[in-house]
Amino acid sequence: MQTNDTITTQLNHRTVRQFTDQPLDKETLTTLYEVARRTATSQYLQQFSLIHVTDLAKKRRFASICRQPAIAENGDLFIFVADLRRNQQIRRQNGADDGRLHTMDLYLQGMADATLALQNMYVAAESLGLGGVILGSIRNDLKAVTELLDLPAMVIPVLGLRLGVAEDHEQKPRLPQKLLVMENTYNDVLDKQAYQEFDRTLATYYAERNANARQENFTSLIEGENSTLNEKVTKRDDVLEVTHAQGLLWK
Numbered sequence: 607m608q609t610n611d612t613i614t615t616q617l618n619h620r621t622v623r624q625f626t627d628q629p630l631d632k633e634t635l636t637t638l639y640e641v642a643r644r645t646a647t648s649q650y651l652q653q654f655s656l657i658h659v660t661d662l663a664k665k666r667r668f669a670s671i672c673r674q675p676a677i678a679e680n681g682d683l684f685i686f687v688a689d690l691r692r693n694q695q696i697r698r699q700n701g702a703d704d705g706r707l708h709t710m711d712l713y714l715q716g717m718a719d720a721t722l723a724l725q726n727m728y729v730a731a732e733s734l735g736l737g738g739v740i741l742g743s744i745r746n747d748l749k750a751v752t753e754l755l756d757l758p759a760m761v762i763p764v765l766g767l768r769l770g771v772a773e774d775h776e777q778k779p780r781l782p783q784k785l786l787v788m789e790n791t792y793n794d795v796l797d798k799q800a801y802q803e804f805d806r807t808l809a810t811y812y813a814e815r816n817a818n819a820r821q822e823n824f825t826s827l828i829e830g831e832n833s834t835l836n837e838k839v840t841k842r843d844d845v846l847e848v849t850h851a852q853g854l855l856w857k
Contacts, residue, residue, distance in 0.1 A: 615733045620777040622737030623674070625681040625770030634734065635682075638769075641730040645723040653712070654720035654764075655689040656727075657755055658682065667754055668766070672743035681770035685744065685751070686724045688716030690854065691760035707760065708856035713849070720764040728767060737772025740765055747841045748848045759853040776815050779807050781824075801825060 669677035690707050706712050728738050744751050744766040751763045785800055805823035812822050849855045
């Protein structure tokens with residue numbers, strides 16, 4: 607396998623939730639923002655924005671929403687949003703209607719722009735020796751996040767990102783390539799042996815890791831009693847209602 611500094615950084619990726627109390631300095635922030643700004647964007651519409659949350663009260667609220675107390679303790683917090691408002695304002699101030707801005711196509715473009723920008727910024731942060739964690743858990747209560755950040759119509763939260771000087775460095779296993787990479791057509795055959803092998807690998811990781819050791823494997827995460835995929839109603843199911851309320855996905 608070929609490698610270079612970029613690939614080494616990517617292969618060494620790990621989720622970090624505990625940071626020192628050292629905040630990111632202005633030069634680092636400027637660098638990360640510039641990387642996010644240079645991310646590929648669909649149709650050159652650049653339909654994302656990011657919000658650096660520095661207010662402690664807001665960080666405590668995010669800690670509650672995400673059920674991760676450490677958010678209020680250390681690390682810098684960023685929320686990436688799909689932002690179609692900017693282009694709506696440009697059109698309206700020039701007398702044009704909203705055009706296609708309320709369609710699923712444009713909504714998905716905004717979601718993609720925000721997600722790609724976050725990942726780009728995350729990789730750049732890791733290349734600088736920082737650690738981070740992506741917060742899909744902001745979707746535990748999307749309405750509360752929207753209100754907390756005073757998001758106007760046509761703007762919706764996508765993902766959060768915490769960055770900082772890392773304290774923990776364990777790397778979690780991932781599914782093997784043979785279960786993820788296909789050629790020409792989709793492989794719809796379930797490779798039971800490959801999943802069994804990965805179950806053993808993940809079970810060993812969970813049993814031996816430094817924090818929150820437990821008995822679990824990948825299969826049990828997907829179909830076990832406590833699987834997040836099991837049928838239940840949560841605030842995450844409000845996503846369509848909140849999206850519509852923000853003026854998005856109307857057609």
